[in-house]
Amino acid sequence: MSGRATVVGVGLIGGSIGLALRERGWHVSGVDSDEARLATALEMGVVDSAGWDPAAEVTFVATPVAHIADAVREALAASPSGLVTDVGSVKVPVVSGVDDPRFVGGHPMAGSEQDGLEGAAADMFVDTNWVLTPGDATDDASFARVRTTVASLGAEVVTLSPDRHDALVALVSHVPHLTAATLMGLAAARSEEHYAVLRLAAGGFRDMTRVAAGHPGIWPDICAENSHAIAEVLDDLIAALGVVRREVVDSDRDGLLDRLETARAARVSLPTGAPRPSELAEVRVPIPDRHGELAAIATLATELDVNIYDLEIAHSAEGDRGVVLLIVETGLVERLKGGLMAKGYRPTSGPLT
Amino acid sequence: MSGRATVVGVGLIGGSIGLALRERGWHVSGVDSDEARLATALEMGVVDSAGWDPAAEVTFVATPVAHIADAVREALAASPSGLVTDVGSVKVPVVSGVDDPRFVGGHPMAGSEQDGLEGAAADMFVDTNWVLTPGDATDDASFARVRTTVASLGAEVVTLSPDRHDALVALVSHVPHLTAATLMGLAAARSEEHYAVLRLAAGGFRDMTRVAAGHPGIWPDICAENSHAIAEVLDDLIAALGVVRREVVDSDRDGLLDRLETARAARVSLPTGAPRPSELAEVRVPIPDRHGELAAIATLATELDVNIYDLEIAHSAEGDRGVVLLIVETGLVERLKGGLMAKGYRPTSGPLT
Numbered sequence: 001m002s003g004r005a006t007v008v009g010v011g012l013i014g015g016s017i018g019l020a021l022r023e024r025g026w027h028v029s030g031v032d033s034d035e036a037r038l039a040t041a042l043e044m045g046v047v048d049s050a051g052w053d054p055a056a057e058v059t060f061v062a063t064p065v066a067h068i069a070d071a072v073r074e075a076l077a078a079s080p081s082g083l084v085t086d087v088g089s090v091k092v093p094v095v096s097g098v099d100d101p102r103f104v105g106g107h108p109m110a111g112s113e114q115d116g117l118e119g120a121a122a123d124m125f126v127d128t129n130w131v132l133t134p135g136d137a138t139d140d141a142s143f144a145r146v147r148t149t150v151a152s153l154g155a156e157v158v159t160l161s162p163d164r165h166d167a168l169v170a171l172v173s174h175v176p177h178l179t180a181a182t183l184m185g186l187a188a189a190r191s192e193e194h195y196a197v198l199r200l201a202a203g204g205f206r207d208m209t210r211v212a213a214g215h216p217g218i219w220p221d222i223c224a225e226n227s228h229a230i231a232e233v234l235d236d237l238i239a240a241l242g243v244v245r246r247e248v249v250d251s252d253r254d255g256l257l258d259r260l261e262t263a264r265a266a267r268v269s270l271p272t273g274a275p276r277p278s279e280l281a282e283v284r285v286p287i288p289d290r291h292g293e294l295a296a297i298a299t300l301a302t303e304l305d306v307n308i309y310d311l312e313i314a315h316s317a318e319g320d321r322g323v324v325l326l327i328v329e330t331g332l333v334e335r336l337k338g339g340l341m342a343k344g345y346r347p348t349s350g351p352l353t
Numbered sequence: 354m355s356g357r358a359t360v361v362g363v364g365l366i367g368g369s370i371g372l373a374l375r376e377r378g379w380h381v382s383g384v385d386s387d388e389a390r391l392a393t394a395l396e397m398g399v400v401d402s403a404g405w406d407p408a409a410e411v412t413f414v415a416t417p418v419a420h421i422a423d424a425v426r427e428a429l430a431a432s433p434s435g436l437v438t439d440v441g442s443v444k445v446p447v448v449s450g451v452d453d454p455r456f457v458g459g460h461p462m463a464g465s466e467q468d469g470l471e472g473a474a475a476d477m478f479v480d481t482n483w484v485l486t487p488g489d490a491t492d493d494a495s496f497a498r499v500r501t502t503v504a505s506l507g508a509e510v511v512t513l514s515p516d517r518h519d520a521l522v523a524l525v526s527h528v529p530h531l532t533a534a535t536l537m538g539l540a541a542a543r544s545e546e547h548y549a550v551l552r553l554a555a556g557g558f559r560d561m562t563r564v565a566a567g568h569p570g571i572w573p574d575i576c577a578e579n580s581h582a583i584a585e586v587l588d589d590l591i592a593a594l595g596v597v598r599r600e601v602v603d604s605d606r607d608g609l610l611d612r613l614e615t616a617r618a619a620r621v622s623l624p625t626g627a628p629r630p631s632e633l634a635e636v637r638v639p640i641p642d643r644h645g646e647l648a649a650i651a652t653l654a655t656e657l658d659v660n661i662y663d664l665e666i667a668h669s670a671e672g673d674r675g676v677v678l679l680i681v682e683t684g685l686v687e688r689l690k691g692g693l694m695a696k697g698y699r700p701t702s703g704p705l706t
Contacts, residue, residue, distance in 0.1 A: 109555040129552055158552055168547065171540055172554045176561045178601075179532060181616035182593045186586070187524055188619035194521065195658030198623055199482055199511055201525045202462040204564040206623065208529045211557040213620040216613030220606035227601045233539070234598040238591050240535045245587040248531075248580050253573035260569030263534035266541035267566040270554055305548030 001152055002026045006056040006079065008071050010041040013087050013108060014062030015120030018046040020153045023122045029053035033063075040117060052078040058149055061086040065221040069097035076100055083142045085150075089169060089218075090225040091133045091162040101139035101291075104146040105162060107131040107169070108155060115215055126154030133162040134295035143295050144313055156307060159298035170229035174222060175237060177211050178230070184209040279330040280309060283349045285340060286323050297324055300343065306336045327352065355379045359409040359432065361424050363394040366440050366461060367415030368473030371399040373506045376475045382406035386416075393470060405431040411502055414439040418574040422450035429453055436495045438503075442522060442571075443578040444486045444515040454492035454644075457499040458515055460484040460522070461508060468568055479507030486515040487648035496648050497666055509660060512651035523582035527575060528590060530564050531583070537562040632683040633662055638693060638700045639676050650677055650693070657692045659685045680705065 002025035007014045010032045018028045018041065030047030032038040041047050052075075059075040059082055061068055068088045075084045076098075085106045088094055095105040110128040130150045134143045151157050160168070187205070191197045223230060247255040287293040294313055301308050310327035328336055333349045340347045355378035360367045363385045371381045371394065383400030385391040394400050405428075412428040412435055414421055421441045428437045429451075438459045441447055448458040463481040483503045487496045504510050513521070540558075544550045554562075576583060600608040640646040647666055654661050663680035681689055686702045693700045 109553055111556070128555070131553070158549055160549060164547065164549075168543075168550045168553050171543055172550060172558045176536055176558050178597050179536065179594065180557075180561055181613050182590065182597055183529055183532065184616040184620050185612060186589055186593060188615060190521075190524055191619070194517065194656065196511055196513060196517075196655050197521045197525060198619075199658075200462055200484070200521050201623055202481070203464070204533075205525045205529050207560045207563045208533055209616075209620050209623075210560045212613070212616040214617070216610055216617055219613055220604075220609045223601045223609055224604040224606065227604060230601050231598055234594055234601070236539055237535065238594050238598070240539060241532065241587055241591050241594075244531050244535055245584055245591070248576045248583050248587070251573075251577040251580060253577065256573045256576055257569055259538060260534050260565070260572055262541060263537040263562075263565040264567070264569055266544070266551075267537050267562050270551055270559065270562075302549050303547065305552075 001148070003057040004053055004055050005029070006031060006053045006059040006075065006082075007047060008032070008059060008061045008075060009063035010037060010046055010120075011062065011117055012111065012115045012119045013124070014060065015041060015044075015046045015117045016110075016122065016124035017060050017062065017087070017153070019120055019122035020125060022046075022048065024152060027053075029056065037117060044117070044120075046117065046120060054079055056082045058082060058146060059084045061088075064218060065090055065225050068094045072098050072103060076102060083146055085132075085146050089173070089222050091131075091165045093225050095133055095135040095162040098135070099137045101137050102142050103135070104138050104143050105133040105135060106146070106150065107133070107165065108150075110155075123154065125150075128155050129158050130155035131158045131160055131165055132298075133160055133165050134292070134299075135162065136292065138295055139291060140294040140313055143298070144311060147298070147311060151310075157298075159295065159302050159308075161299055166226050166229045167232070170226055170233045174226060174230050175233040177219065178223075178234070179237065180209045180212040181216075184212045280327050280352050281330040281333050281349055282352050283326040283328060283333060283336055283340075283347050284323050285326065285345050285347045286321060287345070288321060294324060297326070297340070297345075300339055301326065301328070301336060304332075304335055304339045306332045306339075356410040357406055357408050358382070359384060359406045359412040359428065359435075360400060361385070361412060361414045361428060362416035363390060363399055363473075364415060364470055365464065365468045365472045366477070367413065368394060368397075368399045368470045369463075369475065369477035370413050370415065370440075370506070372473055372475035373478060375399075375401065377505060380406075382409065390470060397470070397473075399470065399473060407432055409435045411435060411499060412437045414441075417571060418443055418578050421447045425451050425456060429455060436499055438485075438499050442526070442575050444484075444518045446578050448486055448488040448515040451488070452490045454490050455495050456488070457491050457496050458486040458488060459499070459503065460486070460518065461503075463508075476507065478503075481508050482511050483508035484511045484513055484518055485651075486513055486518050487645070487652075488515065489645065491648055492644060493647035493666055496651070497664060500651070500664060504663075510651075512648065512655050512661075514652055519579050519582045520585070523579055523586045527579060527583050528586040530572065531576075531587070532590065533562045534565040534569075537565045633680050633705050634683040634686050634702055635705050636679040636681060636686060636689055636693075636700050636702045637676050638679065638698050639674060640698070641674060647677060650679070650698075653692055653696065654679065654681070654689060657685075657688055659689045659692075 004027045006029045007018045008031045028047045056079040061071045091105045108130040312325040315322040337347045357380045359382045360371045361384045381400045409432040414424045438457045444458045461483040665678040668675040690700045
């Protein structure tokens with residue numbers, strides 16, 4: 001499983017990847033535009049050595065969002081046979097800017113209040129979701145290898161198309177963050193007039209605005225890169241708040257109760273961490289040995305809310321066909337097969353062998 | 354300090370008041386429209402006895418918001434010389450509906466995820482803020498006694514006018530709650546189409562929507578009672594989100610960074626729990642023995658962000674004058690005196706005696 005890797009940008013996420021890989025026996029090389037930070041990373045044992053590693057089998061680009069596409073291209077050139085992935089919060093600009101079979105976009109949904117290298121931890125990704133967004137150019141072998149590497153760090157891999165990813169994170173991350181900051185800003189503005197406002201801010205308000213305490217440095221870039229999806233969600237939110245306002249002014253108790261009940265049911269059933277399977281089974285999907293088939297199947301599984309616990313591609317010794325082996329929860333085998341058959345695949349399934 | 358009290362409505366807050374008072378030697382009688390719940394409260398030792406206590410010196414009304422004004426009137430009639438306070442989340446409708454010198458509106462800013470009597474705890478109010486909203490009719494002795502009783506339960510008392518209270522809780526509690534539910538609702542609606550949305554909801558989203566997991570039962574009433582203030586804050590929020598949207602679409606990095614920096618600074622300096630004084634001093638304020646003077650001074654102190662750690666009123670043996678003794682942080686004595694002098698008072702100060 002282990003091998004040689006390069007990490008570009010040794011901050012919170014890049015540093016955690018370095019620690020996690022080294023713990024699993026990888027040799028990790030570090031690259032960073034900040035030489036002092038790179039020196040600290042070496043001292044801390046986050047990386048083994050400094051500089052690009054031409055023998056790197058996987059390079060993780062963990063630079064700020066605006067520099068990712070350039071860094072990915074540089075990484076592809078630096079390790080001519082290696083794979084490259086990134087950890088940026090917005091995927092369309094990166095994936096559409098890099099047209100290479102050896103590149104797989106990614107986004108680990110992990111982090112910590114403590115940003116910077118000091119917050120790095122080898123177990124940062126355990127039981128978190130790590131999104132992969134293979135592009136049209138990504139080849140199956142690259143996707144499978146990056147997927148296995150990322151999963152070995154303890155993360156559940158969720159495969160999505162880049163535009164779907166960007167729309168969903170606008171909804172569950174970017175707009176909530178902007179909304180928290182906006183609420184905090186309103187309270188802060190009012191507090192100049194009435195000191196008491198901040199004294200009255202109890203637990204619920206503190207929870208809601210916690211993310212606004214984070215360093216804002218990365219956000220202007222994220223907003224710029226994902227402006228289209230963010231604007232759409234902001235439109236939805238503004239419209240929904242307008243409806244809430246009408247319900248409040250009209251004392252529409254039923255409407256409000258219904259809205260709050262729906263939100264409560266959804267919040268209570270929000271999955272915690274990555275799910276653990278009760279029992280696993282294997283689904284086998286014969287495929288034409290065609291470019292991007294693996295990524296398409298993994299993306300379809302995500303759409304069907306079927307977690308893939310392991311994924312492998314076996315090529316037949318002769319001919320142009322292969323078989324994708326998907327390890328999924330036994331109870332979800334039929335759902336996955338139904339979805340695959342609807343797309344023209346002929347899956348079979350059986351117990352884990 | 355202790356005496357006899359009645360608690361009307363033995364749920365989370367009423368039950369906690371019962372436990373806290375009994376721990377301090379009070380005899381507590383309980384009233385509740387739900388007889389089974391009242392029986393449980395007796396079994397749990399939340400109250401000593403069931404039914405109205407004509408000898409109650411203080412009655413706490415902790416019924417749902419819509420029934421408070423009626424329950425307060427009933428409590429005033431049930432204990433002809435006792436004081437009455439309530440714990441409702443909205444104050445103008447209650448205070449304007451009860452015109453009695455023996456009534457002081459109140460709102461402890463405490464609670465727990467676990468609602469109902471099972472969540473009741475004697476230490477519920479320790480280091481929390483308890484707002485009192487004396488009305489025009491409230492007399493000084495009633496206010497001072499209720500204030501002392503509430504403070505004895507471990508809470509810091511914040512005195513505000515009823516309309517100021519309602520405006521501020523709309524901002525730091527009601528609208529944040531509705532916004533959390535709205536964000537959760539948008540994500541839930543989208544998840545019907547794309548299961549993955551809820552899997553991507555990481556820590557920040559979970560924090561932001563936590564309050565939406567609470568039982569919605571009380572909220573339609575709160576929204577109805579405080580509709581005016583809530584609508585105003587919703588207007589501000591919708592307008593502010595519109596500005597954010599424009600900054601996102603225009604890639605206005607400076608505007609976004611400035612907004613997020615301001616929010617961060619405010620969030621980081623949000624006071625945690627009730628402040629503890631370093632050193633205390635006494636401010637003495639001669640007052641004409643006039644109705645409501647004490648409440649006016651306490652409200653002014655809140656506006657000046659000066660915490661009152663203790664408050665007493667001493668009447669002169671002869672004549673129609675008295676002296677209010679305020680215990681405040683030494684470093685804030687001059688600020689309080691300045692504010693009082695601006696209002697025509699002639700305060701003096703000295704070390705705590």
